[in-house]
Amino acid sequence: xxxxxxxxxxxxxxxxxxxxxxxxxxxxxxxxxxxxxxxxxxxxxxxxxxxxxxxxxxxxxxxxxxxxxxxxxxxxxxxxxxxxxxxxxxxxxxxxxxxxxxxxxxxxxxxxxxxxxxxxxxxxxxxxxxxxxxxxxxxxxxxxxxxxxxxxxxxxxxxxxxxxxxxxxxxxxxxxxxxxxxxxxxxxxxxxxxxxxxxxxxxxxxxxxxxxxxxxxxxxxxxxxxxxxxxxxxxxxxxxxxxxxxxxxxxxxxxxxxxxxxx
Amino acid sequence: xxxxxxxxxxxxxxxxxxxxxxxxxxxxxxxxxxxxxxxxxxxxxxxxxxxxxxxxxxxxxxxxxxxxxxxxxxxxxxxxxxxxxxxxxxxxxxxxxxxxxxxxxxxxxxxxxxxxxxxxxxxxxxxxxxxxxxxxxxxxxxxxxxxxxxxxxxxxxxxxxxxxxxxxxxxxxxxxxxxxxxxxxxxxxxxxxxxxxxxxxxxxxxxxxxxxxxxxxxxxxxxxxxxxxxxxxxxxxxxxxxxxxxxxxxxxxxxxxxxxxxxxxxxxxxxxxxxxxxxxxxxxxxxxxxxxxxxxxxxxxxxxxxxxxxxxxxxxxxxxxxxxxxxxxxxxxxxxxxxxxxxxxxxxxxxxxxxxxxxxxxxxxxxxxxxxxxxxxxxxxxxxxxxxxxxxxxxxxxxxxxxxxxxxxxxxxxxxxxxxxxxxxxxxxxxx
Numbered sequence: 001x002x003x004x005x006x007x008x009x010x011x012x013x014x015x016x017x018x019x020x021x022x023x024x025x026x027x028x029x030x031x032x033x034x035x036x037x038x039x040x041x042x043x044x045x046x047x048x049x050x051x052x053x054x055x056x057x058x059x060x061x062x063x064x065x066x067x068x069x070x071x072x073x074x075x076x077x078x079x080x081x082x083x084x085x086x087x088x089x090x091x092x093x094x095x096x097x098x099x100x101x102x103x104x105x106x107x108x109x110x111x112x113x114x115x116x117x118x119x120x121x122x123x124x125x126x127x128x129x130x131x132x133x134x135x136x137x138x139x140x141x142x143x144x145x146x147x148x149x150x151x152x153x154x155x156x157x158x159x160x161x162x163x164x165x166x167x168x169x170x171x172x173x174x175x176x177x178x179x180x181x182x183x184x185x186x187x188x189x190x191x192x193x194x195x196x197x198x199x200x201x202x203x204x205x206x207x208x209x210x211x212x213x214x215x216x217x218x219x220x221x222x223x224x225x226x227x228x229x230x231x232x233x234x235x236x237x238x239x240x241x242x243x244x245x246x247x248x249x250x251x252x253x254x255x256x257x258x259x260x261x262x263x
Numbered sequence: 264x265x266x267x268x269x270x271x272x273x274x275x276x277x278x279x280x281x282x283x284x285x286x287x288x289x290x291x292x293x294x295x296x297x298x299x300x301x302x303x304x305x306x307x308x309x310x311x312x313x314x315x316x317x318x319x320x321x322x323x324x325x326x327x328x329x330x331x332x333x334x335x336x337x338x339x340x341x342x343x344x345x346x347x348x349x350x351x352x353x354x355x356x357x358x359x360x361x362x363x364x365x366x367x368x369x370x371x372x373x374x375x376x377x378x379x380x381x382x383x384x385x386x387x388x389x390x391x392x393x394x395x396x397x398x399x400x401x402x403x404x405x406x407x408x409x410x411x412x413x414x415x416x417x418x419x420x421x422x423x424x425x426x427x428x429x430x431x432x433x434x435x436x437x438x439x440x441x442x443x444x445x446x447x448x449x450x451x452x453x454x455x456x457x458x459x460x461x462x463x464x465x466x467x468x469x470x471x472x473x474x475x476x477x478x479x480x481x482x483x484x485x486x487x488x489x490x491x492x493x494x495x496x497x498x499x500x501x502x503x504x505x506x507x508x509x510x511x512x513x514x515x516x517x518x519x520x521x522x523x524x525x526x527x528x529x530x531x532x533x534x535x536x537x538x539x540x541x542x543x544x545x546x547x548x549x550x551x552x553x554x555x556x557x558x559x560x561x562x563x564x565x566x567x568x569x570x571x572x573x574x575x576x577x578x579x580x581x582x583x584x585x586x587x588x589x590x591x592x593x594x595x596x597x598x599x600x601x602x603x604x605x606x607x608x609x610x611x612x613x614x615x616x617x618x619x620x621x622x623x624x625x626x627x628x629x630x631x632x633x634x635x636x637x638x639x640x641x642x643x644x645x646x647x648x649x650x651x652x653x654x655x656x657x658x659x660x661x662x663x664x665x666x667x668x669x670x671x672x673x674x675x676x677x678x679x680x681x682x683x684x685x686x687x688x689x690x691x692x693x694x695x
Contacts, residue, residue, distance in 0.1 A: 058441050058444055077445075077446070077447040084441050089438060089439045090306075090438075093304065093438050093495075094492060094493050094494055095494075095495060100438070103442065106443075108447035111432050112429070113431075114431070141493070155442075
């Protein structure tokens, strides 16, 4: 079931993405309402990270398009913020907590520009929001997993965006951090921000999210949590059997067959 | 022995020839080091090595085509083949099943092989002009002339300037490329700039140290600097300083002893600094680690002695009795030398008092012994309750953990266990 909305914050239209021939996202097509906390769930390798990366333009689409507030990403990049997986960077990098959060204040129209006083104030404000203001000068190599995640979140807040895409912000963090983060996300929602969160813990889905995307290479369901978080859709998303789609995917890879007749 | 007059002459740069060589080497080493920091942080150290080797065929082809040894032309050839090798590495690792490390090894050996082939055939061609071309192979700083130094200095300054100007974007890219791209940085353009800079640094460095040692000039300063700082800006400055300093020292050795080659000596000094950094660096240096271990051992010894005094006090219902060495040994068998050392330190810290060869706890010492005892017993209880360990399995663990628990965790333990009165062996837990 795919529930469509008017004036979406995010629209994916027939998005297909392949990795070395094998399709990882197959005709993903949905619209997301603005001002909601949206969960993305699906088994490992179901294309959740790929989806976020392709929305952010980090991975080329094989077909389809992405619209953010009805525009192309390049027109309103500053209104979108991306939080990569914590494990995707080397934390033994010579930088302090403040250094990392300041990265959210990067001016991309002027590469030579230094950070201003205002940038620093905003960064400090964001660190306060994630309760890391006592760790400003701390070396990032000395942070715990939960603290690393908070720093990533603060960097994202510093971008002052309207749409946030977060890749597993709850993975491997302590309970206190998880609570702090979800409270923050709810507060952001009341300010009208749209937040998309890749999530793993099915137990908290109902409590955390208004809207749910259920993904397994194809989009199984998109709709309010109430409507789509049902045993049927869960089974379809996580069901163990190799679906016909997956079999065709393997075949496409094996034969180097194109996914579209025309590019 | 080193002639003092030579030393003075050298470092005051009195000899104009020396002046040029030293200046050129310093700038070149500093520039390679600065560029190398980003190669190091982006985990591209090996790429630098491959590109250095891949420069040789470019030099040879440039010479074969023009027949002269103009530094600009040779460097142009070097740059092109260096950049081409980089392009090949990326192409292979992106579009084939070959993994990056294999691609690097492949490109390195193929380009270097072709380079040696060309060089040998040029040397055997009888072209009188060719002599000196082999300096690209092993480097020959002493042969630097004014023109070379001009080229060096120009590019050296250029590289350092670019890094200063684009410092923030480079930093963001080195830490988190996806994030950099997602926030709109032109990462591909910046990648190209960094690649061009790396190849340039290698191209100008090669005449001093040669293709084989060039990677050391690029990466060693960065690797050494990382042991001393957590701040990228300081790391860059430090790497530049290490590079420049080794450059001067290398130049001095070959100035003082005419037969000594400059490049290998520069690399030798770089390596020495690297060894010193690994051993004594403040960040993860071996010495810093050993000192930490030593401090831990001392802390454990002292706390164990105080705990022993406290246990004796509990036994006799008095914490002020002075104890002889024998009494302590009877309660807990310390190694005698260690015990004496610990007692001495504790007396100096005023945690123990010495009266006529006997030691007694001061008030402060008593509190400290009580604290360690309390943590030990709390931890034992925590293990039995929350890790479901049998009460005869928890002592060993508590013996070690009691020394590391901070006051904050201690408080958490107390609250979590709801201020228990006794430990799993029914011994009372002493509170403040």
